[in-house]
Amino acid sequence: MKYKNPRVKPIYPVYRLNNQRFRIGAQLGITVEFDDPEGQLFSLASRLTGQKIEEVIKAVQDEFPELTTEDILSGLKMLDEQGVIEETLPEETDKDRYLPNINYFSRFIGITSNRFEIQRKIHESTILLLGLGGGGSNILTLLSGLGPKKIIIVDYDRVELGNLGRQFLFRETDVGKLKTVVAKKAINEMNSDVKIEVHNLKIKSSSDILQYVNGVDLVICAIDEPPFIIHRVVNKAIVEASVPCVFGASQVSRGRVYTVIPRVTGCFDCLNLNFSKHDPKFLSQFIGFREADFNPPSIAYGPGMFQLVGSIVDESVRVLTRYAKPQSLGTQFEINYEDGSSFTHQTWPRFEAECPTCGSGKIDDWEIFKYYQDKDVKYG
Ligand SMILES: [Zn+2]
Incomplete structure (x- = not known):
């Protein structure tokens, strides 16, 4: 599967505007708003915290049994296309002195790229x-x-x-x-x-x-x-x-x-x-x-x-x-x-x-x- 441990980029908040719409991001120019009257995409987005994708799919299906795995993966794809999700990577550690730079670089890359790679190039x-x-x-x-x-x-x-x-x-x-x-x-x-x-x-x-x-x-x-x-x-x-x-x-x-x-x-x-x-x-x-x-x-x-x-x-x-x-x-x-x-x-x-x-x-x-x-x- 393309996604392993996807998460909403920690630089972005996920929050509801009302019971029809929710947002990812809070900065002008990089905030995405989703129409989501059923609450299905919000359920997926708010579960993307770095757990295994299989666990995320199961949790969303427990809440919305009518959703197939493909439905959930297409929701992920939509979030990916908006540039708001990334993979959780093993090299992530709070002790990394460059982590704030790496978090900044995460804004610019999609789920298939590695934000640590940018810092590595600098190194x-x-x-x-x-x-x-x-x-x-x-x-x-x-x-x-x-x-x-x-x-x-x-x-x-x-x-x-x-x-x-x-x-x-x-x-x-x-x-x-x-x-x-x-x-x-x-x-x-x-x-x-x-x-x-x-x-x-x-x-x-x-x-x-x-x-x-x-x-x-x-x-x-x-x-x-x-x-x-x-x-x-x-x-x-x-x-x-x-x-x-x-x-x-x-x-x-x-x-x-x-x-x-x-x-x-x-x-x-x-x-x-x-x-x-x-x-x-x-x-x-x-x-x-x-x-x-x-x-x-x-x-x-x-x-x-x-x-x-x-x-x-x-x-x-x-x-x-x-x-x-x-x-x-x-x-x-x-x-x-x-x-x-x-x-x-x-x-x-x-x-x-x-x-x-x-x-x-x-x-x-x-x-x-x-x-x-x-x-x-x-x-x-
Ligand atoms: Zn010249």
Whole structure:
């Protein structure tokens, strides 16, 4: 039989609205309502607590002798199609530190999938995290709670007093110390399941990144200096290494997340091509920005940063496990810290024949790339 010990997902309540209807779930968007004047489906649903299916069938038939086994199984199928039931699994234990995550994942899967499988995929993942600033340090804290196999961290900076308003990995006593050293110790104390490897390095070329990508399942780019240029350098490395990358960037009161799956979605240079083709102001805007030599002070408000960081890490888990569809493949997912809203920009395609980085295009055919030159950071 397909069902062994089915249960209504413990994340959902089962309750009557009146003697005609009942509900499973209480959250807007994931509540299902059933017409059930006879009370038969309610009888089945309220018995789905993880007992053997044979016992459930017998108990329902004791109450409603007119129901055949097939009738009851079709009721189960209906509940399954609504995504509200799952199998009770032997690995279930309250001592599992990841159980709340697993319960969250249960919302997204049907009875034939194993919610522990999603957590297992996280446990098997190696992530390369670039940067330990306002984004990266908090990304690291969230990652540590999720328990990947290994996190490789690259950063060159030291902890400063001005970091402490939003970088909660660091303490006052850490001021002046190398962020990588402090981060390694902090994560070892938070979650000893996670292996941490740190490298003190300011990334100045794509080969700086390529030396660390061996065995990496996902790169998270949380560096943004120099603006745009460093993303292009990271993009070159991840395309060459064929490793997906989630990029994050914070502006004044908005943040963006976008993801590149090499040779599947458009890459960062494809985005440059897309703007060059479709946005008549793009080139002049980019040149003007570069010529202004704009060096903003650190603009990072902790509560805003956390909205962005939450999206970056969730997107990373989506890309790694596909528990739900990633939201930023070939598009920019933008979060407005001022009102908590978010939207996705227009998608951009992969330009296989024209992109100099992920396709067979020539760099000299695109004027925009001339303005990506930098005195400190090399593309190659
Ligand atoms: Zn490309």
